Amino acid sequence: MRYRHTQVGYVTGGLTLVALPLIYYAFKAEGGLGAFGYAMLSAFGILAVLFSSLTVKVTDRELVFYFGPGFWERRFALDDIGSVEVVRNSPLYGWGIRYTHHGWLYNVSGLQAVEVTVRGEEQLRIGTDEPEALKHALEAARDPTPSGGD
Known part of the structure; x- marks a missing residue:
């Protein structure tokens, strides 16, 4: 992991x-x-x-996130991820699962998110209170150069 x-x-x-x-x-x-x-x-x-929590995981092969005890789980192969960017959501977007003009938003709190462009899915935003750490983890997992092991 x-x-x-x-x-x-x-x-x-x-x-x-x-x-x-x-x-x-x-x-x-x-x-x-x-x-x-x-x-x-x-x-x-x-x-x-x-909707009590949002868990995000990055493995060697995929990005996985889900609400609460495993509700609405989404999985994306890292090979299908085109770009990753830290963004700030409008307060009008609210929380939960909703479609915005930036694509699907999955969020339980706050305005910070990571916008991910996925082949075949366009864009989605994952709300997080650790946007830089999530972005770094996704970029590191997608980097083909050896990282010295897990």
């Missing part, structure tokens, strides 16, 4: 968890939870777990 980092989404996870008691009391005030209320509570609880 050349690189592995998990960024915790304190804001995304926290806001989702804060929504749980608000949903609960809103439905209680309207006469009871019922099936829809329980479904909403369950959905927000699941979202809190799924």
Whole structure:
């Protein structure tokens, strides 16, 4: 493993968890939870777990990243990566998984990201609180010259 980092989404996870008691009391005030209320509570609880973190790994062969305990895993062969650049996202892009005019964005917190151009996928942005370290790991893994071993 050349690189592995998990960024915790304190804001995304926290806001989702804060929504749980608000949903609960809103439905209680309207006469009871019922099936829809329980479904909403369950959905927000699941979202809190799924988007609680973003893990990025760079191996000798691929870039892998996923949310929470392995949700929405994406894999890209290093041979398919054309360019890597540190970028800053607009605050309007928000967090989670979304399509922007820069391509797909995967982010749990902050505005920093690494933009990766992938053959056949165009561009994607991976949010991270270690953009320089991720960029360096990707560039080092793609460099064909021997690095002295892993």
